[in-house]
Amino acid sequence: MKTGIEIVTGFLSSGKTSMINIILGENIDKDKKIVIIQCEMGQKEINEKEINENIIIEKIPKGNSLEEMYIKQIVDKYSPDKIIIEQNGMETIEELLNQLDTKSMRKYTRIERIINIIDCKQFNMLMGILGNNLINKISYSDLIILNHVDGVSDDELEDINKKIGSINKSGLVIEINEHEKFLDYTKNKETNKIWKGTIYDKLSILFLIVASIYLSINLLISIDFSKFNIDFSNIYILNTIFISILMESFPFLILGVFISSIIQIFVTRDMIVKYFPKNKIISFLVAIVGGLFFPVCDCAIVPVVSRLVKKGVPLYAAVTFMLAAPIVNPIVIVSTYYAFPGQPQIMIFRLIIGIIVAIITGILFLIFPEGEMTVKSHELDNLCNCIYCNNINNGDIKGKISTIFKHAGEEFFDVGKFLIIGALLTSFFQVIIPKDIILKLGGDSVTAILLMMSIGFLFSLCSSSDAFIARSFLNQFSLSSIMGFMILGPMIDIKNLIMLSDIFSKRFIIKLTFIICNVTFSAICFFTILYLG
Missing domain, CATH: 3.40.50.300 (P-loop containing nucleotide triphosphate hydrolases)
Structure with missing residues (x-):
């Protein structure tokens, strides 16, 4: 023993x-x-x-x-x-x-x-x-x-x-x-x-949640309700939608958290702060391009932005970087492409509109700057919000590899639970709500855009897998409203607000949320008029 x-x-x-x-x-x-x-x-x-x-x-x-x-x-x-x-x-x-x-x-x-x-x-x-x-x-x-x-x-x-x-x-x-x-x-x-x-407890619970939902749905399917004259065909549809969303999105979610973890471990915030330019025009360009190389991980983006601001990087450039990173990340681009097979223009539209929204938001913060108390004084600018990122910078390669897997597991649970909840709610949304109501909502462009933006905010999905949720709405909602879902969600949602509230002032958060929502809505409306007539 x-x-x-x-x-x-x-x-x-x-x-x-x-x-x-x-x-x-x-x-x-x-x-x-x-x-x-x-x-x-x-x-x-x-x-x-x-x-x-x-x-x-x-x-x-x-x-x-x-x-x-x-x-x-x-x-x-x-x-x-x-x-x-x-x-x-x-x-x-x-x-x-x-x-x-x-x-x-x-x-x-x-x-x-x-x-x-x-x-x-x-x-x-x-x-x-x-x-x-x-x-x-x-x-x-x-x-x-x-x-x-x-x-x-x-x-x-x-x-x-x-x-x-x-x-x-x-x-x-x-x-x-x-x-x-x-x-x-x-x-x-x-x-x-x-x-x-622990992370193992969390992953076990995540597995049990998925298994419980799946088994419950299939139990209902297996029961013969014909003698009760009850139509349970919708259960079959719900099961198909739910499982298909998870099966298609989980590989990209896993790939996303692993790449996110690798960059989180080997690319330190000090590197970003050191090489981030202070020139206005160049800083905007770096803020957009930087999103190609920095992880989507929510426990990385917000603390890094606060560190950039405290180190003297202009707030408008830091905000642009924060909003662009979840959209222009290569994993997000690839997952969006595969989520809409045969429609590469959707991936291109998402990328272009996302960059435009990020730049316009940054410009508005340049025109209407914030005061010196944007970042709270108690914020730990050298810490990531995950448990593993505080002791790896000076470790050996074996320790860093171990940390990559631990960080990926922690992040997978954090964003995976939102994906499961989002997939389930999406399935119920499409099965339970009468078709005539969905068609009415989807037919009114303004209402549909606002509704899908609200869903994107509430679902709090990871941008590496939210395209698969968005695709399931494509038959009921217009492309412009789907864009509202895929643009707003990664930029500002419930989980991001919680993180922002612990680091930034209330005034900044309210202003940021107001600007993002309005700029996104305006950009989507302009996109609708310009490309969809």
Whole structure:
């Protein structure tokens, strides 16, 4: 049986030893042998009441690091049921995990949990001094305990939670007041937190959602309802539409998230910021062309734009870049081409109209500039909103490849759930709503355009796969309204608004949304008059 390992990390005086005392106190089976490896000696000692013949304490001499051979010796010597490692706060968590992740170590041990204790009173100071070291500890943690929350203001605590949420999407965060001394930390502390699960949990849930919907539809199909004189032919149609959309769009979604992840890992934001021109005309051109090479990934575009603005890139150029990137991305171009076989003009129309909308929006921000408070001061301009992008820039090639797959998996779930919901809603929309209503809506150009723009905003689909949803509407709606769906959705939707609200001012978001909606609607109307008569 493998020995379970719990890692308790955090900086000096954060409360690591107190946490270990709680773990020992929760050990119901006192016959289990536990080895505590202390790599850092703080002011607090292991509680003597918890120490017995089955609790062994090993202390690493000051200045020495924990090595694989030492851990093997501990396993061979004591054959423990559990090892608790109190990590030195100044050492990186990656070094320790690399020691535990070797092939030989995995034969005898397994990492059960990583606990990170953070002193709220020192958080901002440590973030400024240690940066990536602290970010790495947070990103790998399963449980994050915010200690001394009564030592900071409510605004500071909210800011800390936002920063931690940006770094780690799956870890459970618990807030502890100083006077509680970690008592009852497991009781009712997580009620105000949302469980987000690991990437493997998320992908399993995504699979179960698709499987449940598919099996439910097919169960209805398999039942003989003829004796009830009920027509269930629409169920067959719904099933066909739903599955066909997913089967056609998933390959492009997977390809899109992988290319997105590769570029996210190997093309740093500093590169973009460094080489982004400040000349007005050239910056517009780079903003459009840059979309050909930058990923569609929502966790990349918005933070990069905020970084560009804070580094001095004109807001109008940054906005143009943000709007053009999801439209001119090569994966989006190819997926749109395949979604409408025999109609390459649709792909060309989408590309041209998207670029025009992005440029006009940027020009409007040039003519009517924003103030200096566009980007919120608490925004983490060096962080991606996904859990894996904070510790890969300095890693080896093996670590970067691993991160690509993890990032792709995380992003696939984030956008995949929207695709499934969108495919299901589209299927119901076309099957349940009477044909005469759809024809009436589709026949009124203005109403149809506004309706499809609204659907694009609400569905929040990834632009690498939304063309397949759009194609399913082609028989009911005009081409111009389909364009409204494919142009507006990637530029501004619900999920983008949520991300923007955490980084940009409300005034900027309202102005941006108003301009995008109006420019898109105007461009589609002009397109209708010019090309469709």
